[in-house]
Structures are given as C-alpha cells and as structure tokens.
Amino acid sequence: MLRLKYYSLTKEEKQTLKEKFYNTEFGNSIKLRLNRLNMTGLIGVLFSIYLFVTANNKWNIVYATILLLASIFFIISSHKVRIKKLNDYLVKTKKK
Numbered sequence: 001m002l003r004l005k006y007y008s009l010t011k012e013e014k015q016t017l018k019e020k021f022y023n024t025e026f027g028n029s030i031k032l033r034l035n036r037l038n039m040t041g042l043i044g045v046l047f048s049i050y051l052f053v054t055a056n057n058k059w060n061i062v063y064a065t066i067l068l069l070a071s072i073f074f075i076i077s078s079h080k081v082r083i084k085k086l087n088d089y090l091v092k093t094k095k096k
Helices: 010-024 025-053 060-096
Strands: none
Touching: 010 025, 010 060, 025 060
C-alpha cells in the first residue's frame, strides 16, 4: 500500500507543493480537468436540489436522488485524484 506523504506535510509545504505541481504542464492540465469535474458535480448538486424542490411525483425524487449521489461521487473522486497526483509528484521529486 502506498503511503500518503502528502498528509504529513505542513500547511505551508502543501501550498508550495501545489504551486510547483500546477506550474508543470501535466499539473496544469490535471488542474483544469479536476476543476471541470468539480463544477460538473456542483451543477449536479444544484440541479438535484431544484428537482427535490419542484418534485411533483415519486420519479422526480428518484431522479434527483440518483443525480445527487452521482454528483457527490464526482466531487469526492475529484478530491481523491487531486491528492493522489500531488502525492505521486511529491514522491517523484523526493527521489531526485
């Protein structure tokens, strides 16, 4: 199992790591993709709340619940991928 060294860093070290990683070409593209995934999740959450409020039958509630769960999954997985990529970058740069 891969140890997550990212969690053992201080707040300042995490900030400098993020700045270094996002200045690379790969880091910049990952940042754009993960931000897009977060926005998709946020729009899904907002739309599912709208569906809950305006639900007039049970199927709208079912659709809203499924959309809400998928949107929350998008947001959580985006955060996990961001931490994994930052940890991979940290491990790779520590070896050099």
